[in-house]
Amino acid sequence: MAYLDLKNVSKSFAGTLAVKDFNLEIEKGTLVAFLGPSGCGKTTTLRMIAGFEQLDSGTILLDNSDISSVPPNRRDIGMVFQSYALFPNLTVRENIAFGLEMKKTPKKDAEKRVNQVLDMVRLQETAKRFPHQLSGGQQQRIALARALAVQPRVLLLDEPLSALDAEVRVVLRGEIRRIQSELAITTVYVTHDQEEALSISDKVVVMNKGIIEQVGAPEEIYRAPQTRFVATFIGTANQFHGKVDGRESVDCGIVRLLTEPLKDFINGQSVVVLVRPENIQVQLEPPGEGRWNSIPGVVETITFHGAVTRLGVNAGGQRVVADITVSNTKPVALNQKIWLQFTPDMCQVMVADE
Amino acid sequence: MDPLSTPKNETKKKLRPASWQVALVAIFLFYMLLPIISTYVFSVATRWDRTILPEGYTLEFYAKAIQASYFTITLRNSFILSISTVLVSLLIIVPTVYWVHTRLGRAKPLLDILMILPFGIPTVVLALALIQVYHFPPLARSPVLLIGAVVVYSMPFMYRPVSNALQALDVQTLTEAGQSLGANIFQVLYRIVIPNIVTGLLSGSLLVFSTVFAEYTLTSLIVGARFKTFPLLLVEFTRINGNIAAAFSVISFTIAWLVSMLILWVGSKGQKATTEGIRAH
Ligand SMILES: Nc1ncnc2c1ncn2[C@@H]1O[C@H](COP(=O)(O)OP(=O)(O)O)[C@@H](O)[C@H]1O
Ligand SMILES: [Mg+2]
Numbered sequence: 001m002a003y004l005d006l007k008n009v010s011k012s013f014a015g016t017l018a019v020k021d022f023n024l025e026i027e028k029g030t031l032v033a034f035l036g037p038s039g040c041g042k043t044t045t046l047r048m049i050a051g052f053e054q055l056d057s058g059t060i061l062l063d064n065s066d067i068s069s070v071p072p073n074r075r076d077i078g079m080v081f082q083s084y085a086l087f088p089n090l091t092v093r094e095n096i097a098f099g100l101e102m103k104k105t106p107k108k109d110a111e112k113r114v115n116q117v118l119d120m121v122r123l124q125e126t127a128k129r130f131p132h133q134l135s136g137g138q139q140q141r142i143a144l145a146r147a148l149a150v151q152p153r154v155l156l157l158d159e160p161l162s163a164l165d166a167e168v169r170v171v172l173r174g175e176i177r178r179i180q181s182e183l184a185i186t187t188v189y190v191t192h193d194q195e196e197a198l199s200i201s202d203k204v205v206v207m208n209k210g211i212i213e214q215v216g217a218p219e220e221i222y223r224a225p226q227t228r229f230v231a232t233f234i235g236t237a238n239q240f241h242g243k244v245d246g247r248e249s250v251d252c253g254i255v256r257l258l259t260e261p262l263k264d265f266i267n268g269q270s271v272v273v274l275v276r277p278e279n280i281q282v283q284l285e286p287p288g289e290g291r292w293n294s295i296p297g298v299v300e301t302i303t304f305h306g307a308v309t310r311l312g313v314n315a316g317g318q319r320v321v322a323d324i325t326v327s328n329t330k331p332v333a334l335n336q337k338i339w340l341q342f343t344p345d346m347c348q349v350m351v352a353d354e
Numbered sequence: 355m356d357p358l359s360t361p362k363n364e365t366k367k368k369l370r371p372a373s374w375q376v377a378l379v380a381i382f383l384f385y386m387l388l389p390i391i392s393t394y395v396f397s398v399a400t401r402w403d404r405t406i407l408p409e410g411y412t413l414e415f416y417a418k419a420i421q422a423s424y425f426t427i428t429l430r431n432s433f434i435l436s437i438s439t440v441l442v443s444l445l446i447i448v449p450t451v452y453w454v455h456t457r458l459g460r461a462k463p464l465l466d467i468l469m470i471l472p473f474g475i476p477t478v479v480l481a482l483a484l485i486q487v488y489h490f491p492p493l494a495r496s497p498v499l500l501i502g503a504v505v506v507y508s509m510p511f512m513y514r515p516v517s518n519a520l521q522a523l524d525v526q527t528l529t530e531a532g533q534s535l536g537a538n539i540f541q542v543l544y545r546i547v548i549p550n551i552v553t554g555l556l557s558g559s560l561l562v563f564s565t566v567f568a569e570y571t572l573t574s575l576i577v578g579a580r581f582k583t584f585p586l587l588l589v590e591f592t593r594i595n596g597n598i599a600a601a602f603s604v605i606s607f608t609i610a611w612l613v614s615m616l617i618l619w620v621g622s623k624g625q626k627a628t629t630e631g632i633r634a635h
Pocket of ligand 2 (some may be wrong): 039042043044159
């Protein structure tokens with residue numbers, strides 16, 4: 001049974017649909033990431049859960065009761081904002097105690113709780129300072145502590161790390177995940193950063209233009225994208241356009257690609273074959289016979305990325321990128337003729353949208 | 355020679371203003387200060403029509419001013435008028451501007467324009483229009499109507515500082531943060547919003563106070579002798595005795611001046627708070 005359940009939720013602003021028929025079940029104690037490009041409706045969905053936006057239609061159930069028309073201050077849902085939103089006139093301790101005060105928690109208990117959450121975010125020493133005397137990363141930790149102090153039923157985070165620099169971002173996302181699993185608090189985490197979403201969450205909800213493209217575990221989203229949008233938005237994917245030609249191949253013009261058995265397609269259907277750069281091997285000699293795909297091409301660009309080197313290859317007019325690691329490939333030079341090789345199971349076939 | 359002294363001298367040279375600039379500032383100061391200085395001097399002069407400087411000095415006009423039958427009551431009325439205007443203005447402006455900043459961002463340009471209008475309407479026109487529209491008791495020519503009129507007239511002075519203070523704050527997100535922690539809208543206003551815009555509220559209040567304290571046209575046209583304020587008494591005395599009128603002016607000046615000092619003081623404290631507030635975002 002889902003703990004937080006969004007049913008057919010829709011929302012539009014002045015005629016433009018921001019969120020369209022959104023259905024999602026979130027299990028208790030899990031961290032779910034909303035991932036998608038800017039403007040795809042992540043914030044709007046989160047704000048509807050928080051109660052800051054009214055739904056046009058649909059319902060939101062929390063622990064089996066409809067909260068769609070409960071005002072935000074009675075939902076018991078904590079929120080962390082991109083801009084931290086600490087109260088500038090209150091000290092760190094007063095900020096964290098604010099929610100407890102609103103709940104009329106006895107002073108002694110409130111004090112104890114504030115110390116607990118300060119320990120949790122490891123910032124006990126900042127208790128007497130004002131928000132502007134803290135770094136961005138510290139402010140966001142305090143904002144997290146403030147949201148958690150009242151023990152909300154759900155925690156919402158809207159791009160909490162976007163205003164921080166790269167190093168702090170990586171450390172802090174680990175902290176958020178650690179605290180979230182320690183407390184086993186049901187959490188929705190909004191981000192447009194795929195690495196962040198994939199590394200932090202139990203489940204990723206990929207969104208585009210107000211609809212859900214795919215819901216799944218991070219590995220699932222990466223390895224088995226179900227739509228072309230997901231395949232191209234998460235990581236990089238080469239796209240070969242063509243028509244289904246027989247039971248296990250696609251005619252792409254420059255090459256006839258061998259695939260896994262194509263059960264859900266009919267002969268002649270327009271499709272796109274997606275191949276990830278890291279699944280392509282680069283050979284310097286024409287490969288021998290075998291059940292694999294091989295495309296000849298010329299190296300046009302070589303970009304060093306640290307762990308991998310990305311080659312941009314001109315394969316009969318189509319640009320294909322392939323990632324090579326120093327350990328498994330011989331050195332390659334610009335304008336060198338090479339063969340791109342990959343097995344049929346690395347080809348993901350999708351219907352081409354018109 | 356000390357090599358370090360050369361650049362210093364150069365800076366000094368650069369900073370010295372041109373003579374035309376000095377002249378311009380001098381003319382401006384002369385223009386601004388002369389009437390004030392002469393009023394001060396006139397209020398303590400025995401006779402000042404045959405010589406460049408007064409023939410003698412006396413405090414007798416201040417004694418007479420303070421003894422004038424209406425002195426206390428007009429001073430009291432002026433304080434009543436100014437303070438109630440400040441309160442009404444706060445009660446109207448703060449929630450409205452807060453609401454526009456959090457819920458109705460699109461209405462902000464409209465409000466900005468509306469808040470210039472009081473400068474554009476001649477006070478006499480405003481007064482006569484109000485008298486005609488609200489000609490029925492109990493409003494007709496009442497101090498309540500006057501307060502309504504001066505609230506409108508002085509509104510821009512309250513609106514600007516409050517709006518600027520809210521602008522620097524990102525109130526919408528702070529409000530939502532407060533709500534997600536269980537606070538209702540009044541708790542948000544009382545505990546978060548107002549403490550953070552208190553300098554804006556104070557400078558707005560003091561500007562409105564000093565404007566209304568010196569207001570003449572609306573008061574004289576709308577209530578006249580029914581609710582005589584200090585500026586009315588002052589103008590009355592210009593017809594009786596110039597020296598006493600000057601003494602009234604000086605008293606009025608001094609109150610306004612004290613209020614301005616208060617504004618400057620609050621302002622300098624507020625500037626610190628604002629920079630800190632902005633740094634916090
Ligand atoms: N208050 C609003 N008024 C009008 N349009 C809005 C408002 N909030 C969001 N939108 C629109 O709704 C869409 C989704 O926005 P949002 O949920 O903020 O996207 P995301 O958080 O994924 O970047 C966008 O097209 C945005 O312009
Ligand atoms: Mg957003």
